[in-house]
Amino acid sequence: MKNKLVFVIIILPLSILAQSLNYFDSLKLQLRKNINDSVRFQVIRSLSEGYAQNNPDSAIRYAQAAVQFVTRNNDKLPVWAAWNASNLMGMALQSIGNYPDAEEYFLKQLKQSEVIKDSFGIFKAYMCLGNINLEEENNKDAVSNYKKAISLYHGQKYSFWMVQFFPTIENLARAYEKQNMLDSALYYAQYGLHMSIDFGGKKSIPHWGNILGTIYSKLGQSSLALEYFRTYLKITDLLSIQDQILGFYEVGKHFERNNQIDSAIYYGRKAFSFSKNSVFRIYILKSSRLLSQLFKSKNQIDSAFKYQSIMLKTQEFMFSRDKISRMNMLKFNEQIRQKEIELAKQHQEEVRVRRLQLTILAISIIVFIIVFLLLSRTIIASQRLIKFLGIVVLLISFEFIDQVLHPIIETFTNYTPSLMLLILVSIASLLVPLHYKLEKLAIAKLIENNNKIRLAAAKKTIKELDGKS
Template sequence: MIIFLTGLHSGVRYFLTLIFLCGIYNTYAQKQKADSLEKLLTTAVNDTTKVILMWQMADAVSMYQPDTALKTVQQALFLAKRIKYTEGESRSLGITAEVFRKIGNYPKALDFNLRKLKLEETRQNQYNLASVLMNIGIVYVFQEEYREGLKYYFQADSIITTYNIEPFKYHIALNVGDAYYRLNMPDSAYNYFNKSLQIARQLGDGDFIGTSMTGLAHCYLTEDDYPFALLNYQTALKYLSAANDDDIFCEAALGLSRLYKRMNKMDSAIHYAGISLSVAKKDGFLTHELDATEMLVDCYKETRNIDSAFTYMQQVYKLNDAINSRDKIKEVQIISSNEQLRQVEREEEKRIALKERSQQLQLLFIGIFIPIFFALTIILSRINIPIRVIKGLGIVSLLFFFEYLTLLLHPYVLEITHHTPLLEILIFVVIAAILIPAHHRMEHWLIEKLMDNRSKVHNRKLKLLKVQQEDINGNE
């Protein structure tokens, strides 16, 4: 049975089987797109543009270079956070989740989708919210947690219906039907597959029509309603063939083979199993190829054609070995992706720590500079320089002190208010109401003290000169 994964950007979609991951787009075209995006990225100056290009490039290479995709999209995510580009952060989280899902790392895919959900719940973008809820449901379905998947599907469906999000109406109906079918609830599955079929007909999309009819045919077959199962399978094959959707075509052809086997029409069962096998071989759909081959083994056993059954049984062994090898490679990819993510996050933590250390050193320098500057002002007040210079230095030293206080308080205010602008401005107004009068009083006090200090020094000099003059006169 098929699952529709909501596209992470407009115009791109993926149909996926539960076991074998297979994108419908052309890999060569994606490589060309990735090369073009990389060239644009090298000349990009604006940070927002860089984020957009990076997540788009990661999406383009995710099918054939998941490691590169993961590294690129993480860079996009960190940059988006630094420049507070929320849409870029959301897109990057979604692409990261999709890369992990493609390599079979479902826990990480779920983790990043949930991070995106948390972000989208604070925004007003209902399209993005519905999309991420659907994708969370899909990850649960891939983990065979169908009821948990349905919970998120229904949340997405509620948003799609409330806000009339047309692009997702077909896909949510199809996905809910698929989850019910996997739960062996054909009546509920039928209702949603039928709903998706009505939408597909309104859209005039042959691929969608064929996909929905395949789901309906599966339901009819489960209920032993052979005439309607036959009608839906045959009609679905025509639509899917015209749409070049080989993935679902293999599934529909194999479903029709199973139907004919139940009807004890072995020649037709073998014929359609052979068609499914041929298309699966052509496109490299290992799971479909294995299913079709096992079906042929069963059919030839039924007809007591031992030689053919043995031949296809040998193919079953080879395909199982190939799938096991692929699964082992996938396990290595999962371990590798976890380590790669850890290293990328560690590098970002180092960068943040280095930045924080730099800021702390700057604050320390300012904290040392202010008293030195203040002491210098006092020393200069004892020297015979213009009064306006002394006043100016006194005012500047106080400005440094009060601005330094504001700088120190700012992070604590942000933490207390959780970056709420209204609360921030209220707190800073209160701080200003305290600091500004204090600044004026201290300014007057400091200038008065500096002037008083200067007067005392001046008077002492005059007194000293007077004494010296008296001594000179006395000696004469």
């Protein structure tokens, strides 16, 4: 029952719920009530996400409200609220094809998430940057960003992770498919499908029908591709508008590859019609380009010219020289920033290695002194000195273990301070009894050694006295 509930959460996008007027009215009514700041922020975020696919002006307005609300109440909100607000602005701007501003907000989200070491925020930032790259057909950068996002996933089974993880895997497969690297595309599509089945059951299979149908279509396996496309189109009522458009578009491309022009035009028109009634200009661009090519192949010049005009107008709006130049500048600045971060990490690692070397040297010297005192046949050492040196070794050893395990602990606990402290306290609780046990053995050995030295000295003194007398 639990798996079914989680599955329903995954396959029902927020946009479907947001189409209900009652849904928006109930959220707006919540804003008029006396609710705490965290709940108010969540309501504003839900409104922006809900409007993102059908009312871009409202989506942007509520996203701006979220940004302003976080700025005013930053000390009263969770630490992740700031990057959430940046993500909302980026998503709203991306939906209308304003890629430069959207990318700027996603890069801002990335920085905000890095500061608080929020792996989910970093994951989502790279995922969104990959989505922009994919839509602008910059597939190599899309692959790079999607892989950076996936590298942050460490097997979490939380629904909020999985809702974002599965689309990232699918889009990574699509980025490879767009580059005609079909083996890699098929690998990631099947990997995502198997994970989805494990998480949500076999009911999740149709949701992978679009990407798998596209891949098999390019591989020349037309019947298998059509079977996957049919399973995908059967669940269109459960899909977001964006996914519906993408499904119609890819089916149209499939029929184009197989020279079934009339069927390709039919699905191309469906994709164009849905795109025209939504806010996603990128699909207006893609579907109009497809229809222009199809009508041109049928020598229907008027229709081809009509869709070509729409395509060129949309392309100029989305990818003007100024916008491309700005996006290139953002990319260049981010590359410099990442290089600086990498150099800083290298410096930190070098410092860490030097500290480890000094720690090992200090432990070695002190242990050598203790062993020397314990084995010496001439020096009578104090128990207090051995205890003092033992405590010093204990502290330095704990510091050494902390330096060695700290990166692993950070990754394992996802930078959660309470968990990190708990692990370190557990390590200390193991070291302290071990220290006392070794200290007890060392003092026993010291007493024995001191007694031998005193006995030898006494014998020597008696012998000297006997000689004199």
